[in-house]
Amino acid sequence: MRAFRLSFPIFFISLSLIYMIMIFQLPPALLGDPDAPKYFPMIVAIGILVFAVIDLVNVRTENVEANEDLATLIKKDSLKIIGVILALCVGYALIFEWAGFLAATLLFLGALMFYLNGYRRWVLNLTVTLIFSFSSWYIFSQLLEISLP
């Protein structure tokens, strides 16, 4: 648990250092002070670094509080649920423009419903998928005239 908690400030420290390197690589401004585009990001980078170091010290010295949410999150089952849902979302993003809104949404919503509710509740899954896919397409594309692929 502590290792997971430590990973956050360490991530922020790394992030600030990478951010600083990227700031130094920014091209100079052609008008006015050449370093003007770097000042504000540099303040931000230093801010992240300073507070991440304090956070790291805090995590190392404080008593580890019971964090039920974190304990549940790092369980294998939770990570699997989140992983599958994110994978389905990425899949939706990948096929969205290629397959078009309606087909992609039918596949995405159907897959989500079947994954979350199981195959036994196929009537509910199919009903929700069909109703929401077609109604959202109708509302956004036809009624609100929003251009969907």
Next chain:
Amino acid sequence: MSVILDGLVTALQPINLLLLLLGALLGTIVGILPGLGPATGIAVLIPLTFGMEPVSALILMAAIYYGALFGGSRSSILINTPGDGSSVAATFDGYPMTKNGQAGQAMSIAAIASLFGGIMAILGFIFLAIPLADFALNFGPAEFVLLFLFALSIVVTLSIGNTIKGFLSMFVGLGIATIGVDLQSEVQRFTFGVPELIEGVDFIVVIIGIYAIGEVLFNLFNTNQPKATDHKIGSKWFTKDQWKRSLAPIVRSGPIGFFLGALPGSGGTISSLFAYSAQRQLSKNPSEYGKGKVEGLVAPESANSASAVGALIPTLTMAIPGSGATAVMLGALIMIGVTPGPLLFEDSPDMVWTLINSMFIGNIILVVLNIALVGVLMKVLHTPPKVLYPIILLLSFIGVYTLGYSTVDFYILLIAGVIGLLMRVMNYPVVPLILALIVGGDLEQEFQRSMVIYDNSLGILFASPITIVLAILTLLSLMYPLMVTWFKRRKRKKQPPTQSL
């Protein structure tokens, strides 16, 4: 005065009344669902405003906003599960009233308390918003820099116990705001060659990701979510005695909520908790609180509703959102072409007064809705989460796509969702990130302008009496957590050591 009446006429137009009703109903439904608050509600329902007249879109969003606040309290009272932070205080005495068989009474008196809180705040808005907007017209680059810093400092330091994480969250938000072209020098920064990032990261995408996707992911893995339970509604109307006891707490808490709500960053949670705490401290029998005392329910409800109106003051007059929900609303306003700021009251008074009048009418509609539809609203609580969450995910994707017609935003949405989930689990406050992301671009631009004007010196701090006052306020607000810790330690030292038995 005629502008106010014109606003009333516009608000009473059938289409706007219909949108008001729709927004109030949708907001109530969203708010009543555990885990979904006003911010998520507005974020998910933003696409509904596309293609609408700005005034109508504003009316709909505001109705969703205070409808969700109402709804949040319903689930607090009925199942002890606040829709969001601002409804937490309603659980203290609201849920015990439900357990005592007074669910109907609790909901009706809470609705009336919200109505009165809202009306008091609207009156406050009418008298204070214009002077505030006029005052804001005196602001130059240096004043804006200090104002943004003050707002950020308040948001960060109000996350007491998590101040360091609040600062981190704020700086990360500012960091995200630096992505894209620097408008002063036209230098591209941190775009990684992705053309869609040249204009920067759309904060609405991040907001929808953090609130909607983050919430859905959190609720899906978190099996400890309280389950809906059936309780008897009882009488739908409160008694004369309950009303008598409620009147003073309602009248007292409304102004508290309004002023706290108007402070950038304080929001409904602090307003309602403060009102509850003040009411309890004023009581002759504080030990009765938490056991179903009607005063303990109406005080935070009145304050919560008033703070929602109060939070619109910095949002509309200075483009500084007072809470997560108003941050989302600010983003949505900018998206539909409304530019909040001091000039809004001069350029579009009709819009502002229509909104205020619609809020007045909306509060009345909400009371009627919430009392008449108590039984129906309770059924919303029984929507299976595993049906609801896929639909929210879908709506988030549609909303994001319609912002920029680019699937690149889908990936930003998902990254923001994961960030939102991790921040929630690891107790990193989200509001500083959101506020920093929203004001970050303007803060940097004004900062660069000030640096040019004041020749890269700290003269910016002493540019005018306003900057001096804001600098002092910022310093005081930054010292606030330190003072709280110091007082706590002092109090602990004063207490006699307890002997273990």
